[in-house]
Amino acid sequence: MNNLVSQKSGFSLIASNFEEAMKIAKMLADSKLVPTQYQGHPEDILIACSWGESLGLKPLPALNAIAVVNGRPQLFGDALKALIMKHGTIEEHWDNENGIWTMIAHRKGYPDVTWSYGYNDAIAAGHVSYNPQSNTFGLGARKSDAWAKYTKRMCQLKCRNFVIRDAFPDVIQGIDIEGSDDDVMEPTPEVQTEAVTEVPAIEVQKATEAELMEQMSNVTDVSETIEVTV
Structure with a gap:
């Protein structure tokens, strides 16, 4: 056979x-x-x-x-979620009243990791600006159109970014993940100032001495103006 x-x-x-x-x-x-x-x-x-x-x-x-x-x-994308699902889960909750994402990472053998990120955090970080009169978001100091147009979604990515970094650092191996490209603020441009013309010190001193001499010439003899009581 x-x-x-x-x-x-x-x-x-x-x-x-x-x-x-x-x-x-x-x-x-x-x-x-x-x-x-x-x-x-x-x-x-x-x-x-x-x-x-x-x-x-x-x-x-x-x-x-x-x-x-x-x-x-x-x-980024589904591959990131697939890698995380092999090692644990992330519970996500949206608080519509306060505009905050809260996420809890569950991983066997490790303590849970909780992160929250919402509209106020995005405003404080300069991702977006807020107009209370019209209740709308606009461009922040970082000038990101994505944050202004999709504020809720971007807050979700930012919150997920933080919780993954803290709960699954060995999984992502130090690579940047979606939402981390705007973690660092662009350098603030140097402020251009006009030169100030200072008065030379010797000229200031002469003017001060001239004023003192004029004042001294108008002062009555000190001995005649002070009464001494014995």
């Missing part, structure tokens, strides 16, 4: 060495099926796939989940 050997066939983009990885990266860079920012940039694909590997993502999901924002790789 012949021995039948069952062989499992499949297709994978996992490389066994750097040369293979670079070859795959160049092939993907020539494809129209990868995000535009990766087309023609095999070196970026290689780095994104390396980030994905450290996060537990395969190459193609990594390219769809990792984008470069302000020159730094950032993890």
Whole structure:
């Protein structure tokens, strides 16, 4: 009886060495099926796939989940939620009356982590401005259209950002996550001031002495104006 050997066939983009990885990266860079920012940039694909590997993502999901924002790789979208769901859950609650998101991260073996973020926090951080007369939000000091148009959604992302950082730091491996690109305020431009012309010190001194001499010439003899009682 012949021995039948069952062989499992499949297709994978996992490389066994750097040369293979670079070859795959160049092939993907020539494809129209990868995000535009990766087309023609095999070196970026290689780095994104390396980030994905450290996060537990395969190459193609990594390219769809990792984008470069302000020159730094950032993890966003459903991939982030999928990674978190492997290790725990996040309970989200919206307080419509006070305009606040509250989120509690539950993770087995770890204490719960709670974060809240709402409209007042967004205003204080300069993400949006608020007009009490019309009860509307506008551009804040950071000049972000997304915050002005989708304030509730952006508050949700910011709150989720904070709770994930505190509860799942080992999962995200230090990579930026959605909503973290505006954590750092842009540097405030230097204030331009006009030069002030100061009066030379020697001229001030002369004017003061002239005034004193004029005052002294009008003073009556001190000995004649003071009575001494014995």
